[in-house]
Structures are given as C-alpha cells and as structure tokens.
Amino acid sequence: MMGGTALGLAGLRRGSWALAALGGGLFLAGAAGVPIAEPVARRVREGDFGLGDLGDVAERLPGVAGLLPAAQREPTTTQANVTVAAPPDKLFRHWRNFRNLTELFPHLDAVEVLSDTESRWKAHGPGGVEVVWHSALDKVRENELITWHTLEGAQLPHRGSVMFKPAPGDRGTEVRLTLVYQPPAGAGGRAVSRLFGSAPEQQAREALRRLKRIMEAGELPTIEGQPRGNRGMREVME
C-alpha cells in the first residue's frame, strides 16, 4: 500500500496527469448516503485535504498531498498499476469505448455517452440501490491519457485518470489508474470495504486486472460453477 502511495505522489509531483474518477464512482456509488464523519467533514470544509473544493483538486493536491500523513491521505487517493502485453493504442481504444468499462467494474451497469465530453453512468450499490451520475472528460490524449471528473450533483464527487505508457523491452504497456475521491465516512476505505467486501485499492487493482485478462487471455478465468464436494455445497447453501 505504501509503495502505491509513494508512486502516486511521485506521479502527482510530476504533474503529468490530472485527477478524475471512474472506478471511484463505482465503489463510491455504493457508499452513497453514508454520512461523512464530522472530523473528516470539518477537515474537508477547512480544506485540510486540499479537497475542500474538488473543482481545483488537480491544481491543489500536488502541493498539499505530499505533506499529509499517510493515514489521512490514503483514503482519498488510490492508484493501481499493471503491465498488459498489448500496444498502448489497443488499450486506449478499449478504455475510450466506455461501454467496455462495465466489464472492468462489476458494480457499473451502463455508461451512456451524451456528447463528445459528457456521459451518464449507472451503477448499483449495496442492496441493488441504483446510483446515477454524470461525468465529463477533461483530457484525452490519443493512446496516452484519459482524465475525467463527475459533474455537479454527483452523490460522490470524484476524479480519475488512466495513463498508457509503452513498457520497456517487449513488455507491452504500463497502465496506471488513479482515483481521487472524498471519503464517504471517517474511515473511508474501511466503510467502502464493509459495503463491497474489498478496499478501494483492491477495486482499482481488480479493474486493471480484468482489463489485462480480457486483453491478453481473451477471458476472465473463473471457478464459479465448477463441481465441488457435498460438504462444500452444503456450506454454500447454508
């Protein structure tokens, strides 16, 4: 976890990416309605996170985040990295077609493209509660970068970026997914974990893993539906 954070900050300091949130929206969608704990809400209001106004997070976080203790910083920024044995343009095209993203984020039901920059996202949270929000693209650099942010009215505002960079040698493409979001509760990561059974970091990592498996292996390997012994079956039924 610390390694990932360090990398994230390195990325932030280089200023080579903007912040946005796609996957963020998904786990956050589930966490919608969870009240923000007062100390956190106060810190956010007072701008302690540099997140008080999400509109200028991209500009402010690089300077502020590096000074925050890890415990406060981690719930707000999450990052995953993976190397995929495919050229950047192929991965970029796959991601740019937002309809493909439902396969990467299990809680995402549909993405509807409204215009060149705007899209409407529909996900389900715990108990099947439907969550809808709008996102706008910020930057699109062909075969390199896509960044986006949620528009006014999103229950859980967030920003995200995905970067594609050729890996050295014949190793394919390095993909980096970064999500910045407001923690839904005091212990943001833990609250999300309780709702979905995995931490935000885990969800970002899983999304990139699915991308890798779809692009490389052409399927998502599974054991769901395979035979098991009776005792195992009984346990499942109970």
Add this chain to the structure above:
Amino acid sequence: MRALCWNGVNDLRVERVPDPTILGPHDAIIKVNLSSVCGSDLHLIDGYVPTMKPGDVIGHEFLGEVVEKGPEVLRLNRGDRVITVSIIGCGKCWHCQHEEYSLCDNSNPQPAYEEAAYGHCTAGIFGYSHAFGGYAGSHAEYIRVPFADTNCFRVPEGVSDEKAVFVSDAVPTGYMAADMGGIKKGDIVAVWGCGGVGQMAIRSAYLMGAERVIGIDRYPYRLEAAQMKAGAEPLDYTRVDVYDALLAMTGGRGPDVCIDAVGMEADGYDTGIEYWYDRTKQAIGLENDRPAVLRQMIECCRKGGTLSIVGVYGGFIDKFPMGAAMNKALTFRMGQQHGQRYVKRLFEHIEKGELDPSYLLTHKWSLDDGPRGYRMFKEKIDDCMRVVFTP
C-alpha cells in the same frame, strides 16, 4: 460423477458431485483415464497449505480424453488422448510467451491470496488450494481444463497411458530441476528425495550430460529404484552422514549441482535437534516449512555450485544459512514447473526409449480407494512410489 474431495486435515472422501461444464471459451472437458497422487498433495492433506476448502476436488497429474471443448479451442479435437500440465498457463501473457508458464499472470482466478502472501500471484494449479486458483482437480471422472490449447498435449501414438501420465507433472518437474542446474559435462549431481520427481530428476540429469548422479533418501525401495531404474548412486541418509559421504564421493569438492526434490516436509532424520526445532515451530505456527534439506544442500554444495529447488515450499523458513550461501557464491534456481516448455522434448525422450517413467506407477487403483491410496502413499508402505487412480 464421482470425485475425491478434501474435507479437512487427513479427511478425504469419495463423493458424488456434478459433472464439470464448459465455463470459458478456451475450456475443454477431459474424461480422466488415469490420475496420479503426488507428494505435493500431502502438504494439502496434512494441512500445511491454508486456503483449502471442504469439498475441494484434489489431484493434478492426469491423462484422459477430450470429450467437449469451448468455441475458442482450436488445436484439440474430441477423442484426442491428452495429458494436461498440472500448472495452468493462459498462453498469452508475457510470462507464458517466455515459456514461464507457472508464473502466468492470468490463470489464477483468486489472485488476492498470493498477492497478500507473496507480493504477486502465480499460475493456477489443478486441485491445489484456493491460493493457487481453487480449480477442481483430476481425481474425478471428468475435469475442466482452462486454456486447453496451451495446457493439453496429445500423447504420441505408441506411448502408453502409463508412460505418458507422469508427463503431466513428475517428469517435467524433475526435468526442469536438472535443467535449472545448468549441468555441464563432468558435473556430479546430488538429488535429495527419490520419489517420483527425484527419480525423474536423476534420469534427466544424465540426459543432460551429468557424469554421476547421487540419489539421497531413506526408503530402501526408493533408493533401489533410483539405482536400478534411474542409474543413481544411492545414499541412505539414516546410515551415513550426508556431508561426509558426498564429500568423499566428490573428491572433497561437493556436488556441482544439488537438487531439492523434497520440500517443506523434510524428515531431517539425521539432523536430530534441528528437525524437532522446525517440527515444533511448524506445529505451533511459527514456521511454515521445515528446511532441513535446504540447509544440508547449502553445506554440501561445492563452492560456486548451483542449488535447484523443485520441492514445494509454502511460507517461511528459519535458520537459513545465508552466510554459507553467500560466501560460497552459490546460485539458487527454483520454481514450479513450466511443463508446457518441456512436454514435446519429454515425449521424444520417451519415444526414443531414453526415459521411461512408467515404473513410478506401482499401484493402479479404483478412485473409490482414493483415501486408502493416499494413506498408503503417505506412509510409504508396500513399496509405494505412486498410486494412480482409474476413475
């Protein structure tokens, strides 16, 4: 169908379970004709590998017939007689493309366990705990094989089932152990453990040009097989001091290549207090693996020599003689087998009569005798090398 299921430590049961179905486009269903026990199963049965779940079908070394295939399986046909490599590669990731199939990025459907414990996840393995994917194993009438084009290999005509079945695991594991040793002409190789994998490592070392191979074990019938079938010089570690004997046999140099075909449940008979130190720590959970063989190999290996480790380890070891390893400038090579890399070569050796693994099959039993078969294999009674089930 019937299947041999793990239900707890030392609790195996033959149960009726649903037949497997095609779950992915690259899957094939194999009707199992032969399915072998393996020493590494004992770690699961003895409870040294966490992430086993009651109802898991075990077994990973098998031969059978393709009876069904997914829409994207192109190289196999129904009716093909095949062996399947026990460790699953997707065939497409960087590691598979570089013939490091057991490091496959994609074949493990449950990567979180290994990522937490090892930092990265490795390939899925049939019937080998959920950390390694949780795939249902081969001690069953049918088994589903993912990425079948990559993992199933047609058995050449003229090679019997009994010779071919071990090309699934024991033969490539032993062969890879010898391969990792980087054996050069004139090298003397010592192999710890004369079970199925050790026997194949001995034979493979000769095929790669070893001058002499020494097989180390405690069971007379295994040492006899190592000598008579594989051509090794036998060493019974309960009767001699291994270090003294190996140095005497190598002009004081020590073996050039040391192969560990034992792994985490080493007996450590001649190490007395050391064994009980490790065994006790293992029992109370302070140490996962007993590294008696590793320590001995480091001590015995010639300066600048190579240790090749294919015996299975799961977690942590204690009292690792790093000083000896570093100052003697030893090379360590290790890993689960990349069988897909070797299968073609192995069948060629078998067809030419240079390799005959069939003597490992000492007992051919019905799957219904599964629990009894494993007990016999574990306790090494009736000169049991391998029990192979006929589902």
